[in-house]
Amino acid sequence: MNPLGLQLLHALKHHGAREIFGIPGDFILPLFAQIEESGILPLVTLSHEPSLGFAADAAARMHCGLGVVAVTYGAGALNVVNAVAGAYAERSPLVVLAGCPGEVEAHSGLVLHHQVRHVDSQWRIFREITCDQVRLSDPATAPAELARVLRSCREYSQPVLIEVPRDMTLHPMDNVPVLPPSPFNAAAVAECADEWMARIDAALRPVLVVDVEVRRFGLESRVAELARRLQLPVLTTFMGRGLLAAEGGAAGVPFHGTYLGVAGAPETSALLDESDLPVMLGAILSDSNFGVSAQRMDFRRALIAAHREARVGHHLYQDIPLAALVEALLARAPAAAAKPPRALPPPPTCPEGLVADDTPVCAADLSRALNDRIRAHGPMHIVADIGDCLFAAMELLPTPLVAPGYYASMGFGVPAGIGAQVATGQRSLILVGDGAFQMTGWELGNCPRLGLDPVVIVLNNQTWEMIRAFQTESRCAALGDWHLAQAADALGGRGHRVHTRAQFKAALDAAFAERGRFQLIELMVPPGDSTPTLRRFSEGIRALRARAAS
Numbered sequence: 001m002n003p004l005g006l007q008l009l010h011a012l013k014h015h016g017a018r019e020i021f022g023i024p025g026d027f028i029l030p031l032f033a034q035i036e037e038s039g040i041l042p043l044v045t046l047s048h049e050p051s052l053g054f055a056a057d058a059a060a061r062m063h064c065g066l067g068v069v070a071v072t073y074g075a076g077a078l079n080v081v082n083a084v085a086g087a088y089a090e091r092s093p094l095v096v097l098a099g100c101p102g103e104v105e106a107h108s109g110l111v112l113h114h115q116v117r118h119v120d121s122q123w124r125i126f127r128e129i130t131c132d133q134v135r136l137s138d139p140a141t142a143p144a145e146l147a148r149v150l151r152s153c154r155e156y157s158q159p160v161l162i163e164v165p166r167d168m169t170l171h172p173m174d175n176v177p178v179l180p181p182s183p184f185n186a187a188a189v190a191e192c193a194d195e196w197m198a199r200i201d202a203a204l205r206p207v208l209v210v211d212v213e214v215r216r217f218g219l220e221s222r223v224a225e226l227a228r229r230l231q232l233p234v235l236t237t238f239m240g241r242g243l244l245a246a247e248g249g250a251a252g253v254p255f256h257g258t259y260l261g262v263a264g265a266p267e268t269s270a271l272l273d274e275s276d277l278p279v280m281l282g283a284i285l286s287d288s289n290f291g292v293s294a295q296r297m298d299f300r301r302a303l304i305a306a307h308r309e310a311r312v313g314h315h316l317y318q319d320i321p322l323a324a325l326v327e328a329l330l331a332r333a334p335a336a337a338a339k340p341p342r343a344l345p346p347p348p349t350c351p352e353g354l355v356a357d358d359t360p361v362c363a364a365d366l367s368r369a370l371n372d373r374i375r376a377h378g379p380m381h382i383v384a385d386i387g388d389c390l391f392a393a394m395e396l397l398p399t400p401l402v403a404p405g406y407y408a409s410m411g412f413g414v415p416a417g418i419g420a421q422v423a424t425g426q427r428s429l430i431l432v433g434d435g436a437f438q439m440t441g442w443e444l445g446n447c448p449r450l451g452l453d454p455v456v457i458v459l460n461n462q463t464w465e466m467i468r469a470f471q472t473e474s475r476c477a478a479l480g481d482w483h484l485a486q487a488a489d490a491l492g493g494r495g496h497r498v499h500t501r502a503q504f505k506a507a508l509d510a511a512f513a514e515r516g517r518f519q520l521i522e523l524m525v526p527p528g529d530s531t532p533t534l535r536r537f538s539e540g541i542r543a544l545r546a547r548a549a550s
């Protein structure tokens with residue numbers, strides 16, 4: 001038997017956690033003492049709880065393990081709700097360690113500091129944004145409950161809540177077991193795979209669409225193999241951009257880019273819009289992924305596997321782990337690419353060749369300059385916030401990308417880029433708009449203390465441009481010029497304020513040449529300027545809405 005707090009930390013590590021992002025408070029201080037004294041998992045503190053959630057979410061997405069945040073009761077935990085909701089929506093395995101009152105104080109008859117409506121309000125709020133929960137109030141049952149909750153987090157790839165009463169961390173407790181994977185019906189998987197393969201063989205224009213769960217469950221290489229063996233053209237969804245980046249380029253996967261509907265290259269969108277059999281692996285059926293289709297997509301003609309379910313027309317197979325289905329399909333697929341590659345249009349080209357001249361820099365130059373770097377130096381770990389910078393990311397050559405493409409919360413970018421570098425040890429390239437930077441960009445001030453040196457590109461159009469793109473008369477979208485490059489120097493980094501393409505190229509070269517401090521490149525683009533992809537996206541949405549209204 002060991003103290004409950006230490007057993008909890010060992011259990012997190014045994015289930016795939018590699019670090020804890022936290023901000024203490026008195027209700028969770030005893031656990032913080034054990035985190036710091038034991039060194040079982042490194043503690044990374046930031047300045048604001050929403051950033052903890054974004055950082056831990058990105059860390060989980062990058063290392064395919066568990067992301068962990070540790071926060072105090074009430075004020076701390078409720079501050080991280082939005083980031084946890086984003087992780088829930090985007091299938092990210094986040095563990096929320098939240099302090100809570102001990103047994104005696106919970107029944108003292110006094111309302112406690114940080115308490116909301118009820119002493120259990122925190123628990124009730126988190127039930128809506130987590131797939132499982134446990135309060136460690138009974139050391140006798142805690143090991144089994146913890147094992148169950150941590151397995152839920154892994155198997156559903158969604159957040160879980162672990163409440164740690166402050167009077168329990170020193171209580172002796174047994175080790176926490178790592179449970180075997182939840183049982184599933186292998187016969188159902190086999191029947192589903194048989195039905196899927198029959199449909200794929202009979203289809204005239206099948207297309208493979210891959211989305212985030214393929215990464216969450218570590219299946220990119222197996223799905224790339226499946227695409228090769230079946231010779232299906234591969235598309236990623238908007239959320240799944242960057243998937244197979246390490247696989248698609250070199251390994252002969254017929255990769256055709258990202259489905260963007262009316263905002264994408266017509267020949268790419270046609271691969272899905274005109275397919276008689278979309279095969280969708282790990283797909284979240286969200287509007288950001290499929291809502292920009294020229295015609296309302298009929299998912300009944302698709303094969304869809306996500307969230308431990310698989311659909312074939314009106315048939316629904318329940319409790320089908322994605323990994324089990326992919327292996328069953330591989331077992332049935334031809335050993336080699338039996339079919340000649342289908343005559344497919346070439347994948348859309350991504351803009352390259354930034355001309356480093358004195359022309360004023362514009363939003364379209366962002367992807368052009370980064371593609372030149374990807375072409376010259378290979379893929380980079382890119383983290384994007386929501387905004388036009390995310391649409392620029394849709395124009396990049398295949399490269400790992402983490403972004404809130406569906407839940408779409410601003411403020412994700414900088415903390416997530418910090419979390420990604422903590423998780424991988426590799427320098428992050430962060431793309432963020434000036435509006436989103438105003439929310440959480442100040443977390444860069446922690447980089448000198450943490451020894452991190454991301455490269456941050458702020459697309460500074462001095463507006464909430466995405467708001468203005470969808471409502472051009474909006475006057476509230478004007479943000480003014482915050483001179484963020486100057487702020488970077490004050491925060492311990494190096495700021496570059498660029499107005500021309502030549503200055504942008506020079507700033508990129510200088511930023512990547514220097515290690516040891518974060519670099520902030522402030523891309524001064526004219527208000528109203530946007531990437532071609534955002535322009536097509538907003539025009540397409542407006543046209544679809546006008547058609548729906550007519």
Ligand SMILES: Cc1ncc(Cc2csc(CCOP(=O)(O)OP(=O)(O)O)c2C)c(N)n1
Pocket residue numbers: 386387388389408409410411432433434435436437459461463464465466467
């Ligand atoms: C937490 C949250 N609050 C509001 C919104 C709504 C929104 C989506 S995009 C956007 C403007 C983003 O401005 P920024 O300058 O960062 O980027 P750009 O558009 O390229 O100029 C807003 C306000 C979201 N998504 N999340």
